[in-house]
Amino acid sequence: MGRVPCCDKMGVKKGPWTPEEDIMLVSYVQQHGPGNWRALPTKTGLRRCSKSCRLRWTNYLRPGIKRGNFTDQEEKMIIQLQALLGNKWAAIASYLPERTDNDIKNYWNTHLKKKMKRLDQCHGSNDLFSLENGLTHLSSSNSSTSRGQWERTLQADINMAKKALHNALSLENPTSSHNNNIKQENTQVSSTSTIYASSTENIARLLQGWIGSSTSSTNNSESSKTSSNNIATTDSSSCDGTPNAETKGGMGLMEAFESLFGLESFESSSSDELSQTTTPEAIKIEIKKEENEHDVEVPLSIILENWLLDENTLNIQPKNDLTTLISFDETPQLF
DNA sequence: AAATAAGCCAACCGCGAAACA
DNA sequence: CTGTTTCGCGGTTGGCTTATT
Numbered sequence: 440m441g442r443v444p445c446c447d448k449m450g451v452k453k454g455p456w457t458p459e460e461d462i463m464l465v466s467y468v469q470q471h472g473p474g475n476w477r478a479l480p481t482k483t484g485l486r487r488c489s490k491s492c493r494l495r496w497t498n499y500l501r502p503g504i505k506r507g508n509f510t511d512q513e514e515k516m517i518i519q520l521q522a523l524l525g526n527k528w529a530a531i532a533s534y535l536p537e538r539t540d541n542d543i544k545n546y547w548n549t550h551l552k553k554k555m556k557r558l559d560q561c562h563g564s565n566d567l568f569s570l571e572n573g574l575t576h577l578s579s580s581n582s583s584t585s586r587g588q589w590e591r592t593l594q595a596d597i598n599m600a601k602k603a604l605h606n607a608l609s610l611e612n613p614t615s616s617h618n619n620n621i622k623q624e625n626t627q628v629s630s631t632s633t634i635y636a637s638s639t640e641n642i643a644r645l646l647q648g649w650i651g652s653s654t655s656s657t658n659n660s661e662s663s664k665t666s667s668n669n670i671a672t673t674d675s676s677s678c679d680g681t682p683n684a685e686t687k688g689g690m691g692l693m694e695a696f697e698s699l700f701g702l703e704s705f706e707s708s709s710s711d712e713l714s715q716t717t718t719p720e721a722i723k724i725e726i727k728k729e730e731n732e733h734d735v736e737v738p739l740s741i742i743l744e745n746w747l748l749d750e751n752t753l754n755i756q757p758k759n760d761l762t763t764l765i766s767f768d769e770t771p772q773l774f
Numbered sequence: 775a776a777a778t779a780a781g782c783c784a785a786c787c788g789c790g791a792a793a794c795a
Numbered sequence: 796c797t798g799t800t801t802c803g804c805g806g807t808t809g810g811c812t813t814a815t816t
């Protein structure tokens with residue numbers, strides 16, 4: 440299978456993205472929708488490889504991305520899900536729709552890995568670690584047990600995992616920031632203009648940072664790193680839906696940017712994108728169903744909790760079956 | 775104040791799966 | 796059915812920032 444690497448071409452730019460490039464990329468996605476990345480560089484004139492464009496979109500420009508510090512709730516979910524799924528960052532990210540897989544992966548590697556190690560040394564066992572231990576036990580006990588035994592063990596481990604996750608999710612009260620985030624996410628699902636605004640906000644923040652950094656005489660390196668740093672350092676206050684571009688920059692960059700690109704044409708594509716790449720089907724259905732029936736927002740934690748705690752899902756919904764999360768391929772020696 | 779180390783994160787790379795011809 | 800192309804994922808790296816000596 441001889442595949443020509445897409446980035447081997449001469450003249451393909453690498454490194455940090457400039458605001459101009461971001462705008463070109465968003466403009467293209469606005470018109471054509473996400474996908475067909477191969478054609479993007481030639482159609483837009485961007486001197487970037489298709490991969491780079493896709494990555495930039497999915498990890499940075501895509502609507503609905505939350506940046507800044509991870510909440511306790513998010514942290515717990517990542518730990519739980521990592522224990523359940525392993526390093527399936529895309530799968531884990533699907534349960535944290537506002538976070539990208541890259542973000543979660545980075546956060547895991549830089550924070551949680553160490554934290555887990557530290558806690559593992561200090562604590563004998565708590566809920567999180569009983570889950571981990573359970574799953575470790577699950578994988579380590581595989582080779583020496585029969586399938587029937589293994590299935591019983593699996594069931595016990597599933598129950599243990601459920602209990603641990605339930606406990607972890609119960610730690611936060613219903614008015615936690617996480618729920619607020621979910622509320623925001625749900626709003627986005629139901630309001631496509633908000634989705635666009637969110638993407639606009641990303642660019643506006645980026646432009647704001649770019650302007651800010653280019654006027655700064657002290658740090659020349661900023662201009663080359665522009666977007667990354669300015670948005671990476673955005674604290675949680677900027678993630679509450681309030682564009683900080685206007686509060687800081689005087690002129691409404693949001694408005695300026697929105698005037699560059701119409702709202703309507705982006706709506707279908709971005710909502711499609713969001714539905715394609717965010718929450719798992721089951722959760723989307725739940726959210727939609729709840730919204731239609733009661734017009735109320737259902738916290739993701741509740742949905743996830745219900746999904747995990749509902750005994751019936753193990754029998755009725757093989758697609759969402761927890762057993763499918765623990766890949767049977769990982770234990771081929773059993774069968 | 776300067777040098778060095780550690781932390782952090784955006785972006786790159788290679789591989790495998792899915793889609794397509 | 797087979798070969799090719801495209802896409803998505805996870806691991807890794809490069810370079811910037813911050814902390815420490």
